[in-house]
Amino acid sequence: MLRLFCLIVLLSASFSVYARDVLVESPWVREAPPNAKALAGYVLITNVGKNTQELVAVSSPVFERVEFHVTTFDGGMMRMKHLETLVLKSGELAEFEPGGRHLMLINPKKKLKDGDKVPMTITLKNGATISFDMQVRR
Amino acid sequence: MFKANIKYALVLILFGVGLIVFGITAMDREPEKLKIPDDLKGVIIDSPPAVMPEFSLLTNKKQTFTNENLKGKWTLLFPGYTHCPDVCPTSLRVLDKVSNAKDLPENTQFAFMTVDPGRDTPEVMNEFVNYFNEKIIGITGDKAEIDVLAEPLGVIYDYEGDVASGDYIVNHFAAVYIFDPKGRERAYILPPHDVDKVARAFKLISDYYR
Numbered sequence: 001m002l003r004l005f006c007l008i009v010l011l012s013a014s015f016s017v018y019a020r021d022v023l024v025e026s027p028w029v030r031e032a033p034p035n036a037k038a039l040a041g042y043v044l045i046t047n048v049g050k051n052t053q054e055l056v057a058v059s060s061p062v063f064e065r066v067e068f069h070v071t072t073f074d075g076g077m078m079r080m081k082h083l084e085t086l087v088l089k090s091g092e093l094a095e096f097e098p099g100g101r102h103l104m105l106i107n108p109k110k111k112l113k114d115g116d117k118v119p120m121t122i123t124l125k126n127g128a129t130i131s132f133d134m135q136v137r138r
Numbered sequence: 139m140f141k142a143n144i145k146y147a148l149v150l151i152l153f154g155v156g157l158i159v160f161g162i163t164a165m166d167r168e169p170e171k172l173k174i175p176d177d178l179k180g181v182i183i184d185s186p187p188a189v190m191p192e193f194s195l196l197t198n199k200k201q202t203f204t205n206e207n208l209k210g211k212w213t214l215l216f217p218g219y220t221h222c223p224d225v226c227p228t229s230l231r232v233l234d235k236v237s238n239a240k241d242l243p244e245n246t247q248f249a250f251m252t253v254d255p256g257r258d259t260p261e262v263m264n265e266f267v268n269y270f271n272e273k274i275i276g277i278t279g280d281k282a283e284i285d286v287l288a289e290p291l292g293v294i295y296d297y298e299g300d301v302a303s304g305d306y307i308v309n310h311f312a313a314v315y316i317f318d319p320k321g322r323e324r325a326y327i328l329p330p331h332d333v334d335k336v337a338r339a340f341k342l343i344s345d346y347y348r
Contacts, residue, residue, distance in 0.1 A: 033266045
């Protein structure tokens, strides 16, 4: 009982969403200028299961399209690359953080501002889905 | 006696002219290159500073922006594009915060120059820069004119995706450029950018090359 209580506290404290073997933590979207055509979402995704997982799709009803992207720096050259899928081995953590991996949120269907919530769904190769809300922050 | 005075006067005049010539050349002489502390990574000094070719661009307020607009003040310029969701907002937020930092030259301007003028019209630029800080000047214009400034700065960029439909990414050199009050490129700071790094580098550079 205490363990369950601790788990609940832990989960609610970190705003994490636990679905099957993939743990999603600290999801947020960077607020952008009102007419921005592309926004970036950040999140920590951990494979807490025993098997390798492949994240094959991501979508949101608030955006026309969502993609996994990675920003790389080669000297001062900034490149963005579209990642088709994301493979996570057992225990592996994928950090989506400013200046690195991010969810590329394309063509918002409504204006989003600080405090708004963006529903997001990630689909795994095995067909399972993980849904969670990302909070818009400045 | 009179002749001797003329001689003295001539010597004095020559000496004076020599002093003035020496003074002018000394003023124009490039000081020893500023040494950047080891813990300040990715700050590159141009010594001597790079003179920019003549360019004519357009601000977010639809005013022309030329070499003259770089003169009489320090300028921090970041190249990018408004469809950039990850790196450009981070660097613009940094410029915004640096503009409020203490101990920096008062006559400093901040600019964001697009390398994607096809989508970044003055109106689009206006909304984008004003969101971060109304003091930041958004710069756009003809692609050829942007290249006039981008090339000597080494701002290489390319488009990836479907340019015709407007669905594309722009890969670009993402340094913060520092121009001196003579409008010359004095330094650049490689990404990633944070407020402390940019403010410290700018203070060192503007103090040294004042």
